[in-house]
Amino acid sequence: MSDTAVVIIAYSFGLMLLLGYAASLLIRHAQALRHQSPPPPIALHTTPDS
């Protein structure tokens, strides 16, 4: 295998591993934030008779 191919493999592997972990953390963090935020207020529909 050529030296250039080995360099490309090394950088692709390293960056994909680290950035993949970063992406998974950020997605889970966003999900956790969404889960934690309070639900939107529910409008109560009332009629004059009630």
Added chain:
Amino acid sequence: MNRYGTTILRAYWVLTLSLLAAALAMVIWYVPDDPQSGPILRIVHIHLAAAINTLIACTVVFAANIAYLWQRDNRWDALGDAGARVVVLLCFVVLVTGMLWAKQAWGRWWQWNSPLTFSLILWLLYAGYLLHRRLPHPPGRRAMRSAAFGIVAFLDVPLVYLSVRMLPDSHLSIGERAPETVQTQIVWLLAVLFLSGGLIATRYLLTRLTSASDASTHAQHGPTQRPASPRMIA
């Protein structure tokens, strides 16, 4: 975490990705080929940056473990866990990029010399630290045992550092190189430092968020009627 904190986290990640993009561009277009080794020496930038940041992350875990034993605060335990995950990832990158270089430079994937062996032991120790945290422990004991394990694991860090310093020819290093190579190495060090800092901070915040969410659902519904938590969703 409020809206202000989320904005800071996003800005931090944009800065980190920009630094990484700049560092990658420098490796592709700015760094000249080494006159003796050729293009293969370009691996050194990611390898060395990951290696130095592995040792920095080990120090963060060690400090968090000491602080936990001193204060018994779960935030230190969460920081130690976040740091150990980054150590395992970065050390894996160091080992794999080093092996790719060794195959081209030496004609073999591995040599049992002291820098490589101590680096492998470091990776195994911190992988063991993370596995140990997943084992069933009596309530309240997991964090304390993990902290003790982490402090013992840190004993390998000076061995890695000293073995690399004492056997400079036995591993990948930049040595006496062109100024472009040194500048690129500095940018890579900064980029991976920001990346590992961001990974530790985001993992720490995620642990704090999920534990706070679990505690609130536990208080509302009791232990038996617990709805799905974000950790279960993830």
